Amino acid sequence: MSTIKELKAKIKQLEEELALEKSRNTTKAEPHGPGRDKIAKMSAEVVDSNPYSRLMALKRMGIVNNYEQIRDFSVAVVGVGGVGSVTAEMLTRCGIGKLILFDYDKVELANMNRLFFQPHQSGMSKVEAAQKTLSFINPDVIIETHNYNITTMANFDNFMETIRTGSIDGNGPVNLILSCVDNFEARMAINDACNELNQNWIESGVSENAVSGHIQLIKPGETACFGCAPPLVVAENIDEKTLKREGVCAASLPTTMGVVAGLLVQNTLKYLLGFGNVTEYLGYSALQDFFPTMLMKPNPQCTGRYCVERQADYQHVRWIRKIKLVVCEVVNRQISPWRCDLQLTSLYLFTFHRRNWHPTPKEEVAEEKEEEIKHDTNDWAIELVDETNPEDLVSKVDESLAPGIKHSYDKPVESKGEEASETVGHTEESMDDLMAKLKGL
Amino acid sequence: MSTIKELKAKIKQLEEELALEKSRNTTKAEPHGPGRDKIAKMSAEVVDSNPYSRLMALKRMGIVNNYEQIRDFSVAVVGVGGVGSVTAEMLTRCGIGKLILFDYDKVELANMNRLFFQPHQSGMSKVEAAQKTLSFINPDVIIETHNYNITTMANFDNFMETIRTGSIDGNGPVNLILSCVDNFEARMAINDACNELNQNWIESGVSENAVSGHIQLIKPGETACFGCAPPLVVAENIDEKTLKREGVCAASLPTTMGVVAGLLVQNTLKYLLGFGNVTEYLGYSALQDFFPTMLMKPNPQCTGRYCVERQADYQHVRWIRKIKLVVCEVVNRQISPWRCDLQLTSLYLFTFHRRNWHPTPKEEVAEEKEEEIKHDTNDWAIELVDETNPEDLVSKVDESLAPGIKHSYDKPVESKGEEASETVGHTEESMDDLMAKLKGL
Numbered sequence: 065m066s067t068i069k070e071l072k073a074k075i076k077q078l079e080e081e082l083a084l085e086k087s088r089n090t091t092k093a094e095p096h097g098p099g100r101d102k103i104a105k106m107s108a109e110v111v112d113s114n115p116y117s118r119l120m121a122l123k124r125m126g127i128v129n130n131y132e133q134i135r136d137f138s139v140a141v142v143g144v145g146g147v148g149s150v151t152a153e154m155l156t157r158c159g160i161g162k163l164i165l166f167d168y169d170k171v172e173l174a175n176m177n178r179l180f181f182q183p184h185q186s187g188m189s190k191v192e193a194a195q196k197t198l199s200f201i202n203p204d205v206i207i208e209t210h211n212y213n214i215t216t217m218a219n220f221d222n223f224m225e226t227i228r229t230g231s232i233d234g235n236g237p238v239n240l241i242l243s244c245v246d247n248f249e250a251r252m253a254i255n256d257a258c259n260e261l262n263q264n265w266i267e268s269g270v271s272e273n274a275v276s277g278h279i280q281l282i283k284p285g286e287t288a289c290f291g292c293a294p295p296l297v298v299a300e301n302i303d304e305k306t307l308k309r310e311g312v313c314a315a316s317l318p319t320t321m322g323v324v325a326g327l328l329v330q331n332t333l334k335y336l337l338g339f340g341n342v343t344e345y346l347g348y349s350a351l352q353d354f355f356p357t358m359l360m361k362p363n364p365q366c367t368g369r370y371c372v373e374r375q376a377d378y379q380h381v382r383w384i385r386k387i388k389l390v391v392c393e394v395v396n397r398q399i400s401p402w403r404c405d406l407q408l409t410s411l412y413l414f415t416f417h418r419r420n421w422h423p424t425p426k427e428e429v430a431e432e433k434e435e436e437i438k439h440d441t442n443d444w445a446i447e448l449v450d451e452t453n454p455e456d457l458v459s460k461v462d463e464s465l466a467p468g469i470k471h472s473y474d475k476p477v478e479s480k481g482e483e484a485s486e487t488v489g490h491t492e493e494s495m496d497d498l499m500a501k502l503k504g505l
Numbered sequence: 506m507s508t509i510k511e512l513k514a515k516i517k518q519l520e521e522e523l524a525l526e527k528s529r530n531t532t533k534a535e536p537h538g539p540g541r542d543k544i545a546k547m548s549a550e551v552v553d554s555n556p557y558s559r560l561m562a563l564k565r566m567g568i569v570n571n572y573e574q575i576r577d578f579s580v581a582v583v584g585v586g587g588v589g590s591v592t593a594e595m596l597t598r599c600g601i602g603k604l605i606l607f608d609y610d611k612v613e614l615a616n617m618n619r620l621f622f623q624p625h626q627s628g629m630s631k632v633e634a635a636q637k638t639l640s641f642i643n644p645d646v647i648i649e650t651h652n653y654n655i656t657t658m659a660n661f662d663n664f665m666e667t668i669r670t671g672s673i674d675g676n677g678p679v680n681l682i683l684s685c686v687d688n689f690e691a692r693m694a695i696n697d698a699c700n701e702l703n704q705n706w707i708e709s710g711v712s713e714n715a716v717s718g719h720i721q722l723i724k725p726g727e728t729a730c731f732g733c734a735p736p737l738v739v740a741e742n743i744d745e746k747t748l749k750r751e752g753v754c755a756a757s758l759p760t761t762m763g764v765v766a767g768l769l770v771q772n773t774l775k776y777l778l779g780f781g782n783v784t785e786y787l788g789y790s791a792l793q794d795f796f797p798t799m800l801m802k803p804n805p806q807c808t809g810r811y812c813v814e815r816q817a818d819y820q821h822v823r824w825i826r827k828i829k830l831v832v833c834e835v836v837n838r839q840i841s842p843w844r845c846d847l848q849l850t851s852l853y854l855f856t857f858h859r860r861n862w863h864p865t866p867k868e869e870v871a872e873e874k875e876e877e878i879k880h881d882t883n884d885w886a887i888e889l890v891d892e893t894n895p896e897d898l899v900s901k902v903d904e905s906l907a908p909g910i911k912h913s914y915d916k917p918v919e920s921k922g923e924e925a926s927e928t929v930g931h932t933e934e935s936m937d938d939l940m941a942k943l944k945g946l
Binding site for chain 1: 509526552643
């Protein structure tokens with residue numbers, strides 16, 4: 065009997081403890097538990113319980129035509145630190161379809177001067193901590209994490225494959241990559257991957273003294289890539305001697321990083337949903353509240369072979385468009401069939417002629433190649449040809465920069481500048497002549 | 506025996522349940538539990554466990570001389586919504602000494618498209634939810650909350666008293682007020698309180714279509730107050746017909762609100778810690794990434810009587826400074842005592858003379874007053890005098906605005922413009938004459 069009594073007492077004690085633990089669990093807010101149920105379809109209904117009402121209102125306000133389309137997009141965020149974590153949170157709260165996060169760092173108390181991570185997450189991997197918080201904030205977003213350094217050989221291949229198949233349905237590439245890393249090597253790795261995959265991306269950065277930052281849209285072949293010129297940073301008119309030395313702890317502020325993340329995601333929304341103007345280069349100088357902008361054309365002498373390939377691809381696309389325009393003109397004039405035939409033949413000959421026409425940057429680049437790589441993402445199934453548009457061949461990165469912007473280091477002297485500019489002159493004249501002749505037909 | 510067996514099974518089951526509940530409690534992150542211990546003194550030590558290392562690095566980088574002084578400052582944030590909550594979080598992570606939060610709203614799922622609040626906080630009051638999260642993020646910050654609408658009569662008095670005694674030690678006013686409210690009435694209440702208390706504040710706002718915003722520093726008497734002219738907003742070149750109608754749900758974006766909060770807190774840090782330039786008016790147009798700025802002088806015909814009083818105070822301070830300068834000149838020239846005496850007497854007579862000299866805006870304003878209020882925060886213990894500086898009397902708010910900025914509504918026609926401009930001309934000439942005479946002595 066005594067045993068039964070003891071056992072009963074034990075049960076009572078356990079029941080009390082259990083009740084206490086349960087009450088702790090329920091009264092305490094649950095950061096990574098199910099905060100809200102998933103929502104199958106974005107609604108514009110104006111009720112307090114609809115987390116998308118203020119976003120769908122952008123349609124009623126005439127800003128965005130198709131806000132719910134945001135669920136179809138997949139964005140990769142590389143680097144989940146001071147800028148990347150806020151970037152990921154903003155996209156999550158906007159209801160992006162899929163987020164792919166890359167980082168290999170751990171949360172530390174020393175990160176608490178930036179938004180997003182909280183002290184209890186110290187020691188967790190940044191991607192894991194971010195995934196938990198983001199899934200809790202918006203369970204509708206698919207969040208995929210990769211806890212590795214993308215700059216090592218094996219990880220780089222994995223990174224490329226993830227980007228190439230990162231779309232919502234897994235059958236295509238991600239819609240955009242956002243670079244929120246804090247070092248040159250990682251930026252160059254993203255640049256190499258994006259040039260090879262012909263993948264648009266936006267690079268972002270914050271200075272080591274914490275009072276300036278920038279974002280830069282990079283469309284391979286169309287705008288300067290990260291390797292086309294020394295990276296551009298915001299000039300601050302601060303005594304250089306006071307700036308960071310090797311090994312000195314960089315400063316950071318939640319304000320500067322929040323502003324840069326905000327500008328980055330705002331331009332991402334404009335890019336994905338097609339409203340407003342996406343800015344190519346936007347700087348932020350916090351001391352003066354100065355925001356320099358500029359356009360950046362690619363450098364034909366870029367040492368990245370895939371950048372040069374993409375430049376050729378881009379010029380090819382431009383040529384195809386121009387040719388289509390001429391054909392449309394011909395058709396609209398309702399000329400006789402034989403004349404139309406003649407003109408299309410001329411166009412064909414013209415294009416073919418151009419293919420074998422000029423000495424191209426291709427030859428120079430080809431010398432550095434170990435083997436000729438035919439790329440499977442080349443939608444036009446064409447060889448590398450010299451179809452550069454003359455105005456684009458003039459490398460804008462060599463010219464004076466916009467006020468308030470400077471190169472992060474001096475550009476090496478280029479020996480082929482003269483040669484290139486000759487080519488430009490030659491191409492320009494021939495092209496104008498031929499276009500005039502064609503139109504005159 | 507069967508009973509004992511049953512009891513033992515029951516115990517085993519309870520023990521398992523208890524273990525599960527306990528593991529839930531420990532594996533789960535605790536959002537409002539003690540995230541980290543308090544830190545008595547900000548350290549610049551570069552270790553992963555120091556939450557202030559990246560902020561104190563601002564000293565080493567030559568940006569801020571005295572970062573640890575941030576602990577001496579108290580800031581009030583009025584409105585803890587999309588901009589205010591991020592503002593409060595940034596200041597908390599920067600290690601501000603004291604935060605005083607005002608709001609009377611509850612967290613809703615419809616707020617989840619902005620940063621900061623999380624779904625499990627739905628239904629909580631915004632100030633309570635914010636206090637818990639912020640204390641958890643940085644327990645070193647003193648956080649005081651006021652859960653009421655500041656625009657009602659009784660609450661307004663309480664608001665005034667809180668501001669007047671809101672310093673770290675409770676013996677003086679807060680160092681700055683940040684307005685993050687979303688309506689005209691609340692902004693006017695803050696404006697009235699700040700004009701009466703001679704309290705500097707920064708107003709912020711985001712447009713109802715979510716794609717523009719601004720911040721505006723208001724120093725009573727020195728810059729235009731919120732009532733000096735119709736509020737300025739960023740012009741967007743969007744068809745007005747598409748804009749919000751009464752009762753239509755406003756749109757919002759975490760990006761725009763994050764950028765505005767970032768710019769607001771960045772300028773707050775510059776203001777408090779004395780680095781860089783604090784911008785008086787800074788707009789943000791998201792569609793074009795355009796950031797208009799402008800300076801705004803106060804309007805001598807402002808209908809707010811305390812604004813006009815502060816304008817007179819400010820001019821008095823300027824006069825005192827000018828007189829001190831002249832005295833310094835006299836002293837530095839080491840002139841004879843009788844000459845110095847003569848000059849100081851002249852200065853005194855000059856100042857006295859000016860006091861009773863002109864017809865002032867005071868008379869016009871006084872007519873509207875029910876009783877003459879002698880203000881206890883008037884540090885100079887002077888009566889309302891016409892010591893306006895001529896260049897400041899020219900109301901810049903009447904002139905063409907900076908590109909990209911417009912009034913939020915048309916300014917009412919002012920009947921006293923002609924009279925005022927006559928006064929300006931008269932003052933200007935007399936002042937120049939007298940200053941020339943004084944210097945010539």
